[in-house]
Amino acid sequence: MRLQLENICKTYNHTPAVDHLSLDVPEGIIYGIIGPNGAGKTTTIRMIMNITLPDSGQVLIDGKPPQPDFKNRVGYLPEERGLYKKMTLMEVITYLAELKGCKPGEVKDSAVQWLERMGLGEYRARKVEELSKGMQQKLQFITTIIHKPELIILDELFSGLDPLNIELMKNIILELKRSGKTILFSTHVMEQAEKLCDHICMINKGKKVLDGSLTEIKKRFGKNSIQIEMEGDGAFMASLPGVLSVTEFNNYIELGIDKKTNPNDILKVIIDKVTVRRFEVVEPSLYDIFIDVAKIDPTEFHNKMKGAASA
């Protein structure tokens, strides 16, 4: 299923939440919508799902306005999600599948298979409220894909999951992609999008700031970065020749250097001043590109992301 947005706008209280946004999501890829909290990701997705009506612009499915069966062909995992606490796992899966147009008996077998795969097999006759939060999260994922949707929209899928389960979900998403599904993946955690997506659309304050395939983006913004893990004070690095930017992370520093500068020269200088544990020349991260393209103050952005991560 190919999904297109044409000049979508939505304004809340005179503030544009989504501002003339156009997207083209081709069939069979993992498409990432990334941006900080409040960038307009969820509003965009709600307009795709016809939950919120756009002020102007239109949504096209395979080149046409959405047909009545559109909602049945989509699996949507909202950021604000939940399940009926008093129903059993099987009841919830069957009920939500029925609402997607499946017959009651149709999904039973695959529901059991999915529950087994997610490690929830023994809970199938239990009530949802007996599950831990992570388990409910996995159950929610099953209900999103049980009706074999052609388009899967995942809004902040990984929030609240442990690394093991994130790995499990990632593998499933890649399988789904291989079987020809289109996946729209929205997140504010750029590292996740970087590891998973084929195509990226960055939005900020309701506007698209960058759009393209991951490899293309990396090539286009092909300036070099160096990641350094070390002991000692790295403050002097900002004044080194050829260093454009310094970003401090928890346990490493990332330097942006211009194309003429040889990373070796940097290493030669710093090795005398600090104890280097790791020195790596890396491609720019999506995060760096975002900061660069959106022309926003990195510290402000960093704080925003931190706030989002802890929220």
Added chain:
Amino acid sequence: MHKFWIILKREYVQVVKKKSFILGIVLTPALMIGFSVLPAMLAAKKSSKTEHLAVIDQSEYHIGTSFSNELAEYKLDNGMPYYQVDSIFNLPEQDTAQYQAIYDSLAQLINENVLKYFLVVKPDAPMSDTGIYLVTNSDNFRSLSRFENKLSNILSSIRLNESNVNLSVDSVLSLTRRVNLKTKDAKGDSIPFEIKYFSSIIFIGIIFGMVVGYGQLVMRSVIEEKNSRIIEVLISSVSPFQLMFGKIIGLAGANFTQMAVWVIIGAGLYSMKGSFNIDSSIDRIIFNPVIVIFFVLYMISGYLLYSTIFALVGSIVNTEKEAQGFVMPITMMMILPFILGIYVIQEPNSTTSVILSMIPLLTPTMMMMRVIFIAPTLTEYSLFSGIVGEALLGLLFVCLAVVVMVWITSKIFRIGILMYGKRPTLPEILKWIRY
């Protein structure tokens, strides 16, 4: 349409399979019967012990002795006398010291429950209306009315003897008996007021319970889905309108299931009505087609109106606690007829009553009350005038109100259910209507 049925089915099953639903079906009528029948039964309970009396008689007419003789006609079920006059003190008027002594000791006996009553007959008793009084700690109205009757007769005969009328006491009493004024309606029948009153309380009580009870279930169901955050998952599959109406109609189904069970229980009770000693004129209310038809119509339309309002409330609040602020005034609107009803049932055809019963939020209960009071008395019905015409007009207004409410609610609902956190202000809500 298909998805609407799936939602309807879930809402229905979720309510009907609850233990509280089954308990409510059985307990509510049991409580209703208990509350109405039990007090009447206790009040009607006969005494099984002889009640002891004494008399202080200061008159010269031996009123105490006559009184004692007259009371002998009342017997307990076991054949023993109902009243026993233990002692009669005939005292001259001047002997105040002894009067006081006897009075005090009798009062003492009353407090010790040895005596139930003692009667004080003043010297001027035959000529005064207040010359006799009864000292007692009990207010058994059956005994009091018996005493009053007997004493009236005794005094009448004394007065008769004193006067120059040459007639026997009995014939005077029979000549001066009071008229028994009964009411009949235009049809020439009469339904006792109590029957009309109690049946109207039961009919509108059921409408009230159903509308408020099930309306609130709609609200709770919306709040629960909002709270558990499943609501966005749901409206990614169905439209908010389908979701709202699936709920409203599904719960209406549960409502009708409950009604059906009650009709069966009611029919069972009705078949035993002989043993309840209920006036058979109740048939003219519960089998009156106008009453039955409007009862069903008002229950459905009233439920649709109120449950839509409750769905709206559910969509804009976050918790049931927050909702309570809205529920109170809505419930008050439904309770109003019980208060105003006291006026309406006395003047069901007055302009005020007609106007009150045409306000859509009040129509289901107030118009129902009027229908119950007026419809059985009519000899013929017209669809365009009289109570049937008014009831139909009222129904039309309710239906219009439902359409308007559904339109407003469907606008607010689709936005409200996605708003978490701060409760929206009224201007914000009004803006949603215009989206």
